[in-house]
Amino acid sequence: MKVVAVWTxxxxxxxTAAAVNLACLSALDGQRTLLWDLDPQGAASFYFRVKAKVKGGGRKLLKRSAALQPLVHATDIENLDLLPADFSYRLLDLQLDAHKAPERRLALKLEPLAEEYDTVFLDCPPSVSLASESVLRAADALLVPVIPTTLSLRGLKQVRSFARKVGRRGLLVLPFLSMVDRRKTMHREAIERCAADGGFLAAAIPSASVVEKMGVHRAPLNAYAPSCEAAQAFAELWRELRARLGTGG
Ligand SMILES: Nc1ncnc2c1ncn2[C@@H]1O[C@H](COP(=O)(O)OP(=O)(O)OP(=O)(O)O)[C@@H](O)[C@H]1O
Ligand SMILES: [Mg+2]
Structure with a gap:
């Protein structure tokens, strides 16, 4: 089982757009896939039409004795399950802190799922916290969406340094370009800097209203616009990720 966190x-x-579309592509590829929506906003759960509710909330779920499997929902996509968000995840840091070795807790919770799933995606909220530390300890790969702007590149530097400090040994940090608008001079310049960085995946997700429409369709791109440029870019991103994880293809 490979764990992929989408965090920055x-x-x-x-x-969330990346986590949802990649989880869908992984499932279509025949991999038994779980998407865990760790964001109290519950956007990934919304996209899959699953209520953002976990019985007992984050506190109960983190207990050693509580299994994750009964909390998992099937989605309309074969091979793809979802562990929904819960509003109580806003307190995840506090809830983790109540346990010994909180930074290892998410990895510990995921361990029993190794027989059930080939790939697990973690859709994370944008914070630097104990919860993010626990995510980086549980993950084999960290996908980092980067909008080609100066501030985003600065953010990537901070992410890399945090991942080096707290991440699992051998954690793959995989930045990729997100929401790219090549009509903007600033984006084109920042893309050149990213290319010079050498660590970016080659796939670049364009800024496109068809991606925003996921909120209207409440489905991944593949369900309503499988051949659009953005869907092709996510497919390329998935192929690269799969190759880096060494999971077939
Ligand atoms: N490639 C894209 N082109 C255009 N709009 C996009 C694209 N990707 C995402 N969006 C839109 O931008 C907004 C933010 O996207 P998304 O929720 O995926 O970001 P996020 O990083 O998960 O945000 P948060 O930090 O709040 O969790 C959403 O309204 C989404 O529809
Ligand atoms: Mg999100």
């Missing part, structure tokens, strides 16, 4: 310090950069 910055908000509104396309984390």
């Amino acid at each position: 310090i910055k908000g509104g950069v396309g984390k």
